[in-house]
Amino acid sequence: MGYQDLREFVRVLRENGELVEIGESLSPCYEIGAALRYLDRRSGKAVLFTNVAGYNCPVVGNLLGNSKRLALALEVEPEHVLEEFKTRTQQLIKPVVVSKGPVQEVVYSADNDLLKVIPALTHHEKDAGPYLTSALVVAVDPDSGERGMGIHRILIKDKNNIGLFLYNPPIGAYFRKAEQRGKPLDIAVVLGVDPALFLASIASDQKGKLNKFEMAGGLKGAPVELVPAAGNGLEIPAYAEFVLLGQVLPGIRESEGPFGESSGYYLTYDNPVAIIHTIMHRQDPLYHALMPYNRENSLLLNLVWQSSYGTTLKKEIPQLTDFRLTSVLGMCALLQIRKTAEGQPKEILEHVLKSNPLIKSAVVVDTDVDLSDLEEVSWAISTRFQPHRDLLVLNDMTGYPLDPSAENSVTSKWGIDATKPLGKEDLFEKVEVPQPAMQKVAGILQRGIPPGRSPEARGE
Ligand SMILES: Cc1cc2nc3c(=O)[nH]c(=O)nc-3n(C[C@H](O)[C@H](O)[C@H](O)COP(=O)(O)O)c2cc1C
Structure with missing residues (x-):
């Protein structure tokens, strides 16, 4: 179980189509970093540089991006x-x-x-x-x-x-x-x-x-x-x-x-x-590169902080059903709750914003919003949030030292209540495709579309 070394993991990435190779000569001064940045924002793949100018040592990067x-x-x-x-x-x-x-x-x-x-x-x-x-x-x-x-x-x-x-x-x-x-x-x-x-x-x-x-x-x-x-x-x-x-x-x-x-x-x-x-x-070492300001870095830190801070929050907030950190350095907290009273989301927002200098903003949504899908969160904000009623702003809070807008680490924070009002379930019912149909289709598509059934194959 587990990988013995970096080489074995790189082999598995290649077998899973998650690795691209670049054989052109690139310099470790800026050029490899530029390629890591370029690919992070486009293909999102890990990269193996086999021709590093001035070295016999390959470089691998964007590993966990x-x-x-x-x-x-x-x-x-x-x-x-x-x-x-x-x-x-x-x-x-x-x-x-x-x-x-x-x-x-x-x-x-x-x-x-x-x-x-x-x-x-x-x-x-x-x-x-x-x-x-x-x-x-x-x-x-x-x-x-x-x-x-x-x-x-x-x-x-x-x-x-x-x-x-x-x-x-x-x-x-x-x-x-x-x-x-x-x-x-x-x-x-x-x-x-x-x-x-x-x-x-x-x-x-x-x-x-x-x-x-x-x-x-x-x-x-x-x-x-x-x-x-x-x-x-x-x-x-x-x-x-x-x-x-x-x-x-x-x-x-x-x-x-x-x-x-x-x-x-x-x-x-x-x-x-x-x-x-x-x-x-x-013998023949491989160098592991990590671009400091890339999606990989935020993913890694968010995973670590979600794991430790999320466990604490689950104990403190019984209504919490899911928790994610997003944005650079996890500065925005996404909270999914099972709301049982009006006013509860704002209390939760206040608690979360006050509990950690890292968290500068937070959004609370209902259980029908999937936190792993930022488009759904944005849909909830667009359709369930009214700024004059649902926005919370807290001033003079301790901020995160890496945030340059927080002067002497003093910051304002904001929270958004994007939950549905209680008692208006009809108006806010989210459209859904029936689950049995979704499961059937997912089963077919995960196996790949059967050959000969595409429009081209049918001559359309
Ligand atoms: C890519 C990356 C670079 C890091 N660089 C440093 C660093 O230069 N100095 C440091 O003290 N911590 C650095 N850290 C953070 C620590 O590794 C730290 O263990 C992590 O934030 C654990 O969370 P905690 O501080 O809440 O215990 C880095 C983390 C990552 C993901």
Whole structure:
């Protein structure tokens, strides 16, 4: 169960018609990013670049950029991705440590030049340089010795110097603990892993309650295999494409950016720096590219946040029957409810808008509106919402730091009640095609249209 490595997942994407190959020579500076952006907005497929200018290493990108590929990653039907993600990330399976793995096939020590080996992309026009955007940073908690990981943006500054944005737990917390003791933090930067490991790295660890390696095991249905990384006491994924070993230095902050972020804007921070002392990779490695401001990024973050925040909201709001996050960075919440009283949707809107700085807007609809279909949500707004009556605006709220319109993180928020008024069921009854007819037709069309029955075949 699960995929052993990135290569196996790429093979499955190809077999399922979800991968295009580009053989023309493209530069990692802007051109591969441009192709990822272009295809994200058009075919929506994953892409394998086999001819990367200046490198012998192919690049694969837009890997998890639609719900079909997320479903392939978890080996479920697209409509079950969210539920499976929630369930399996709670079914923890501990990793196993094995003595050797393919990631150790080629090893370079000290004084290496990262950019000679890794085709890191420069994504956006004003980016400070090439960035690793799919890197799992692995480290050990200086207090408990527990192993943790997370995805963190990494600027390659020169030969073996990197700048890292270590904000989120657990790695951000590990570094702050090491720094308080005046000690460097040993890290492994892991590139190119199977989709379960990648998805677990961005999952919420629920304030340290869950271990992301164990969540990866749950997602995969099998333990993650790790190998000891010689020299620093860390254990690293045995089937990764690349691993860089190094140390984050205490007491140092340097400008890291501008970097075109997932919000669609450039951001620069004063961030920690690390020195890489060892590079290891598999024979013929494959580099995993991730375009920061693409549909893929929003899908990934929305999946993670829907899973953790949606579980909390279900407990708090008994009428809630479905919940989605949409828009860039999940800033718009869609709520489907079984309404039992007038006024209830506005109370729910107020609760949701006040409960999380991330959520800037929210829409409440009835159970006959499918939240996975934004056209249906828009239909409900157009036909059930009256602005003078159903719009809620909240001022002076704590906003999301990545929203540039929220000055000093202070924002206004809005909510839309797009539910039907109670007692007017006749007027608001949604047209439906009878279910038996839909099921019969779906059965026929899923098998493909029988040959010889098309208008052309009938000579029409
Ligand atoms: C593509 C991508 C890039 C990310 N980059 C960073 C980063 O540079 N620094 C960071 O601290 N967190 C980054 N994260 C977020 C974390 O991985 C985090 O684990 C995730 O938001 C979990 O949710 P939580 O913060 O609610 O626990 C990134 C997430 C994704 C999907």
